[in-house]
Amino acid sequence: MIGNLNHVGVATPSIADSIKLYRDILGATKIGEPFDLPAQGVKVCFIDTPTAQIELIEPYDETSPITGFLAKNPKGGQHHVCFEVADIHDAVAEMRAKGVTILGTGEPRIGAHGTPVVFLHPKEMGGVLIELMEAPKEAH
Numbered sequence: 001m002i003g004n005l006n007h008v009g010v011a012t013p014s015i016a017d018s019i020k021l022y023r024d025i026l027g028a029t030k031i032g033e034p035f036d037l038p039a040q041g042v043k044v045c046f047i048d049t050p051t052a053q054i055e056l057i058e059p060y061d062e063t064s065p066i067t068g069f070l071a072k073n074p075k076g077g078q079h080h081v082c083f084e085v086a087d088i089h090d091a092v093a094e095m096r097a098k099g100v101t102i103l104g105t106g107e108p109r110i111g112a113h114g115t116p117v118v119f120l121h122p123k124e125m126g127g128v129l130i131e132l133m134e135a136p137k138e139a140h
């Protein structure tokens, strides 16, 4: 069911500091403008690599879903991996049929790429928080 690896989510206490690391030390050249995504409780900045993105995420406020993660990992860390799926509702139905817990309300929400996303519980996914994201439709 899972398609391309879309992004690896990296939680950080400071997107500005992480940009310096990826740009000045690791040599990334395609770094987007950071933007707020209050509906998901995060500030976001995408860094492009040839095959996938790094998604830097910083808490939008103290109610952010990554507040607890950063309390345990104050310097930040690898937070989630995101795979593309063709249809988010089909993916949710398939996961539920296999007994997997969809986090939150279970309803897909619009993510940072403007398409619906859901998260699967890390306890049921070998310790990895997995995001499923409906692939953007190709422009014809």
Ligand SMILES: C[C@@H](C(=O)O)C(=O)SCCNC(=O)CCNC(=O)[C@H](O)C(C)(C)COP(=O)(O)OP(=O)(O)OC[C@H]1O[C@@H](n2cnc3c(N)ncnc32)[C@H](O)[C@@H]1OP(=O)(O)O
Pocket (backbone or CB within 6 Å): 009, 037, 040, 042, 044, 055, 057, 065, 066, 068, 069, 078, 079, 080, 082, 103, 104, 110, 111, 112, 113, 117, 119, 121, 122, 123, 127, 128, 129, 131
């Ligand atoms: C913008 C958007 C997009 O791409 O479009 C995004 O990605 S937004 C990305 C941010 N949004 C989300 O992550 C939404 C989904 N996430 C959530 O609902 C939550 O963060 C949870 C995954 C349920 C964790 O919640 P919370 O931190 O409050 O719970 P907790 O500290 O009690 O953790 C429960 C257990 O899960 C583990 N745990 C927590 N976060 C984890 C992570 N990122 N990866 C792997 N394990 C993790 C903890 O260590 C703990 O294990 P032990 O019990 O062994 O101690």
Ligand SMILES: [Co+2]
Pocket (backbone or CB within 6 Å): 007, 009, 055, 080, 082, 131
């Ligand atoms: Co993400």
